[in-house]
Amino acid sequence: MLLVAVEVLIKGIIVIMVLMGAAAYMTFLERVLMARMQLRWGPNRVGPFGLLQPIADGLKLLCKERFQPKNIEPFTYWLAPSISVFTALFVFVLIPFGGTVEIWGHQVALRIADVNAGIVFLLGISSLAVYGVVLAGWSSNNRYSLLGGLRGTAQLISYEIPMGISLLTVILAAGTLSLTEIVDAQKNHWFLWTNPIAFLIYLVTAFAETNRSPFDLPEAEQELTAGYHTEYGGMKFAMFFLAEYINILAVSSIAVTLFLGGWHGPWDIPVVWFALKVAALVFLFFWVRATMARFRYDQLMSFGWKVLVPIATLNLIVTAYFILV
Amino acid sequence: MERRKAAKSTLIQVLSMFKGLLIVLKHAFRKTKTFSYPEVKRKLPARSRGKHFLTKWSDGKERCVGCELCAIVCPSQAIYVKAAPNDPENPHSHGERYASDFQINMLRCIYCGYCEEACPTGAIILGNEYELVGYNRESLIFTKDKLTEKNPGDSGRDPNREI
Numbered sequence: 001m002l003l004v005a006v007e008v009l010i011k012g013i014i015v016i017m018v019l020m021g022a023a024a025y026m027t028f029l030e031r032v033l034m035a036r037m038q039l040r041w042g043p044n045r046v047g048p049f050g051l052l053q054p055i056a057d058g059l060k061l062l063c064k065e066r067f068q069p070k071n072i073e074p075f076t077y078w079l080a081p082s083i084s085v086f087t088a089l090f091v092f093v094l095i096p097f098g099g100t101v102e103i104w105g106h107q108v109a110l111r112i113a114d115v116n117a118g119i120v121f122l123l124g125i126s127s128l129a130v131y132g133v134v135l136a137g138w139s140s141n142n143r144y145s146l147l148g149g150l151r152g153t154a155q156l157i158s159y160e161i162p163m164g165i166s167l168l169t170v171i172l173a174a175g176t177l178s179l180t181e182i183v184d185a186q187k188n189h190w191f192l193w194t195n196p197i198a199f200l201i202y203l204v205t206a207f208a209e210t211n212r213s214p215f216d217l218p219e220a221e222q223e224l225t226a227g228y229h230t231e232y233g234g235m236k237f238a239m240f241f242l243a244e245y246i247n248i249l250a251v252s253s254i255a256v257t258l259f260l261g262g263w264h265g266p267w268d269i270p271v272v273w274f275a276l277k278v279a280a281l282v283f284l285f286f287w288v289r290a291t292m293a294r295f296r297y298d299q300l301m302s303f304g305w306k307v308l309v310p311i312a313t314l315n316l317i318v319t320a321y322f323i324l325v
Numbered sequence: 326m327e328r329r330k331a332a333k334s335t336l337i338q339v340l341s342m343f344k345g346l347l348i349v350l351k352h353a354f355r356k357t358k359t360f361s362y363p364e365v366k367r368k369l370p371a372r373s374r375g376k377h378f379l380t381k382w383s384d385g386k387e388r389c390v391g392c393e394l395c396a397i398v399c400p401s402q403a404i405y406v407k408a409a410p411n412d413p414e415n416p417h418s419h420g421e422r423y424a425s426d427f428q429i430n431m432l433r434c435i436y437c438g439y440c441e442e443a444c445p446t447g448a449i450i451l452g453n454e455y456e457l458v459g460y461n462r463e464s465l466i467f468t469k470d471k472l473t474e475k476n477p478g479d480s481g482r483d484p485n486r487e488i
Contacts, residue, residue: 037349039358291349292342 011112015092023245024054030286037290064234069141072231076139081232081239084132088246090125094118095253096180098263098270110263110270111180118179119171122254123164126209130156132243133211133218133228140231148227152218155208155300159215162308163205166198169319170258183262190261197315199259201308203284206251208304210244212285214292217300252281371481374436374451377429378480379473382419387473388448389427390420395440395449403433404440420446427469431457447488452480 028043028050035042044050068077098110115121130153137149171177173194174185182191192199208215219227229240256262256277265273295303360367369375380388391408409425417423440449459465477484 033353036357037353039352039355041357041359041361044361287346287350291346 007108008112011108012093015112016089019089019092019246019249020242022249023242024058026245026248026282027057027241028054029282030289033283033286034290037287058238061234061238066234069231071141073139073141076135077231078236080132080136080139081236081243083135084129084243085239085246087125087129087132088243088250091122091250092253094122094179095250095257096183096262097274099268101270114178114180117177119167119177119182119258122179123160123167126250127156127160129209129243129247132240136232136240137218137228140228142231144224144226145228145230148218148220148224148230151224151297152211152228155211155215155217155304158301158304159205159208159308162201162304162312163209165309165312165316166195166201166205167258169195169198169316172316172319172323179257183257183264186261187264190259192259192261195259195315195319197311198319199255201312201315202255202259204308206255207285207288208300210247210251210285212244212248213289214295215300216294217297220294248282248285249278252278252285255281369453369455371453373453373455374438374441376431376452376454376457377434377440377467377472378450378452378482379424379427379469380448380450380480380482381474381477381484383477383484385477386416387418387423388446389424390418390446390448391422391424392445394443394445398439398443399434400437400439401433401435403430403435404428405430424469427472429467429472431465431467432462445488447482447486450480450482 031053032042032044032050042050043053046052046056068074093112094115096109096111096114100107100109102108133152133156134149137145137147137152170182170191173191174182176182176185185191207213211218217227218224219229224230229237232240253274256274260277261273263270263274265276382388389406391406393406393408396402396404396406405426405428406424407426408422410422411417411420436451438451441451444450457465474480
């Protein structure tokens with residue numbers, strides 16, 4: 001029992017470390033990639049090829065003054081960033097990174113927890129992420145923040161529905177709720193090939209769930225200064241930033257697990273295939289951000305409710321028909 | 326019919342989004358347009374306006390005759406000229422007078438080029454040098470020794486030209 005606890009603890013610490021590092025370097029990668037797509041150089045001064053830039057940024061944010069605006073709600077104001085980071089990190093408890101490997105004669109499963117109702121748990125946790133946004137917007141006593149927080153809430157709740165429906169097709173196809181078993185069911189053919197529409201809907205909703213462009217309305221700089229994190233600075237802001245990037249990793253990992261065959265790939269190498277697939281999806285996120293313009297709020301809502309929900313429902317019915325017959 | 330048209334235009338819009346993605350990806354493999362400034366310096370067009378020069382005739386005499394027209398026309402009042410009569414034995418310029426003191430405040434100057442236009446002798450011209458930085462305000466008030474070209478023609482302007 002103790003051994004299991006220690007194993008889970010070590011795995012958790014490793015995952016958190018890797019995620020933090022990955023999120024830091026994703027900011028760098030995003031800046032460089034977007035710069036190249038816009039014919040610029042991007043950060044290339046700190047260290048070789050600018051590789052130390054995220055570390056410099058982190059140090060700068062750590063050294064910033066700890067301030068809070070007047071008339072805020074202090075408890076929720078300080079709680080909101082941690083909720084964002086917590087929910088973003090929590091998703092990775094459920095993601096299987098690889099099969100089972102043997103380390104020093106000890107069977108280690110490359111996942112932190114194998115929950116038998118994994119997907120349901122996942123959806124529940126990812127819905128909680130909205131609390132970070134809305135509490136931050138509400139508690140900072142700023143109209144822009146409040147508007148950003150409300151937009152974020154409306155957006156997340158609206159896009160949660162098509163996301164859930166599109167994930168239902170995967171559950172139907174795999175016949176299980178456990179993420180490990182879903183990955184095993186994709187050993188021979190990915191669910192991407194059987195449920196391409198569900199994958200597309202999931203991808204669109206994933207962009208919306210992570211507040212990334214073209215769905216970055218909660219933090220629209222031009223209209224809302226910075227939306228829900230207008231009043232946050234220093235490390236508190238960095239927490240939101242970190243949460244955003246870990247969220248990108250999270251939704252990419254979920255997409256890989258549910259649609260792209262998880263850690264399966266030619267030659268059974270643990271983790272590598274998973275990481276490569278996630279990296280490809282993360283690149284897609286940056287690529288889209290460099291291309292797409294932001295939706296208008298009414299477009300966002302009508303797209304979510306009038307296009308995505310009906311398509312997802314139809315897709316679910318068709319999938320159910322094929323599975324039953 | 327209207328409905329079909331709307332559906333078609335929506336489809337075109339969606340497709341053009343993907344086209345946009347491809348265009349952006351193509352740009353990622355193009356050469357960047359940015360200059361890595363301190364290492365690579367941009368060569369400005371010949372007629373762009375930067376630091377001023379006080380030019381000389383080909384015989385080494387100063388062109389400036391101390392008329393102060395540049396100081397009068399200057400919209401930001403960045404130029405100060407103090408004229409003095411030429412010593413007939415050892416004249417500084419071809420005219421009666423010359424500029425015994427000539428200062429341009431580079432912090433005030435807006436590089437409009439009016440001084441260059443107003444000058445009757447072509448003495449003041451704007452060069453291409455744009456790296457004008459200093460640690461204090463005094464160092465950016467350029468005096469005559471800093472502005473005058475060392476040899477006739479250093480500014481890039483033909484020293485035999487009349488104006």
